[in-house]
Amino acid sequence: MKTKITAFATLFLFVLLMGCSGGDDGGSNCGKVESVTFSTTPVAVTLYFTGGTNANSFKVEYGPTGFRQGTGTSVVTSNTQIEVTGLVPSTTYDFYITGICSDTENSTPYKLSSVTTQASQCTGTTSVQFGQLYPNEIDLQFTYSGGYAEYYEVEYGPVGFTLGTGTKATTSFGTSSKTLTGIQASTTYDFYVRSYCASGEKTPFVKFSYTTMNGCPKPTNLSSWIVSGSCNSGTATRAFSWSYLAGTPQSYTISIVQGATDNPAEGNTFVTSTTGISISNMFCNWRAFYVRANCTGNDSSEWAGPYYF
Incomplete structure (x- = not known):
């Protein structure tokens, strides 16, 4: 009887364990x-x-x-x-x-x-070129040396700012240029740029610095030609022109000089409110001209030139 009870208890324990496992x-x-x-x-x-x-x-x-x-x-x-x-x-x-x-x-x-994970496919170098036509804007042109970058990221701020605290911007997918607005004139900025590769990776940030143009940049695209007459006879009328893309200054000062080493501030000067002027009675010993923009207050640009004619 004792043996039967022991066997029954063993069987019950086995079933219980199987049910719980x-x-x-x-x-x-x-x-x-x-x-x-x-x-x-x-x-x-x-x-x-x-x-x-x-x-x-x-x-x-x-x-x-x-x-x-x-x-x-x-x-x-x-x-x-x-x-x-x-x-x-x-x-x-x-x-x-x-x-x-x-x-x-x-x-x-x-x-x-x-x-x-696979080995990195994004080992190239990111670089950027800066350009300005207006004092409050910067045009950025990005390049990536190691293949194809789907887009680029830039973070920027005043020189010495800490990465992660600046202003961030990205290019559109498949493009490599970006125009930043709200920029301060005559200010040095730090720029951190990186590329996003087709593999989903991104390159490390590369730091660049750039000082923006002043608030009254100098004119560009200087040109000059004879309108009528002859300089040898003292009857010439000569036209002078230039471009200014940074705004509308109050006026421009043109200086006509005899040689490349002449100081434009000491040349024959004329003032105009437009981006061109015609001057009569031109003589042959006048050889070059400079022009500068006169902005608000006493702020004037650097002299642009010389342009030889």
């Missing part, structure tokens, strides 16, 4: 993720998997290979395909994928170990 998920109705595959780029890993029974969303936790679960970066998705971005090229990561069935019930995590 429930396989890998400890009897949970929240099935474990299965059939995990992946693809990589230099900065991303895309995971593909089959969700377990009753799972309606999934938590993906990742970090460098060997990280302790619970200390990594996590993202929750309702899809069985997810792209994890912002990774580092040529770096190995571990992933834990957990099915979420309810607020209180999760599956056993599936661990995907040692996934290595």
Whole structure:
């Protein structure tokens, strides 16, 4: 009789243990993720998997290979395909994928170990050229030496500003130029620029400095020609013209000199309110001219020239 009781107790314990084990998920109705595959780029890993029974969303936790679960970066998705971005090229990561069935019930995590991102494809150098037609605007022209850049980012501010605290701007997709407005005249700025490559990567920031033109820039595109008469006979009328794209100054001063080393401030000067003037009785010993813009107050531009005629 004692033997029968002992055998019955043993059988009961075995059945009880089998009922509590429930396989890998400890009897949970929240099935474990299965059939995990992946693809990589230099900065991303895309995971593909089959969700377990009753799972309606999934938590993906990742970090460098060997990280302790619970200390990594996590993202929750309702899809069985997810792209994890912002990774580092040529770096190995571990992933834990957990099915979420309810607020209180999760599956056993599936661990995907040692996934290595591709080598960097964005190793070129970024540079920028500056141009100005107006004192309050800067035209930026970007280049990338290592292939194709989809777009560019610039952060700028007064010289010495801390990266991350400046004004940010990006080019449109597929373009390499940007015009910045609201710029202060006669001011030195720092510019940090970088390229975004087709691989999804970005280059490190490269720092440049640029001092903007003053608020009264000098004229451009100087030109001169005989309108009528002859300088040898002292009957010539000569036209002088120039361009000014930075605004409308109050006036312009033109200075006509005999040689390249003459000081334009000591030449024969004339004042006009337009970007051109005709002067009669020109003599042949006049050889060049300069012009400057006269802006508000006593602010005048540098002399533009000489233009030889």
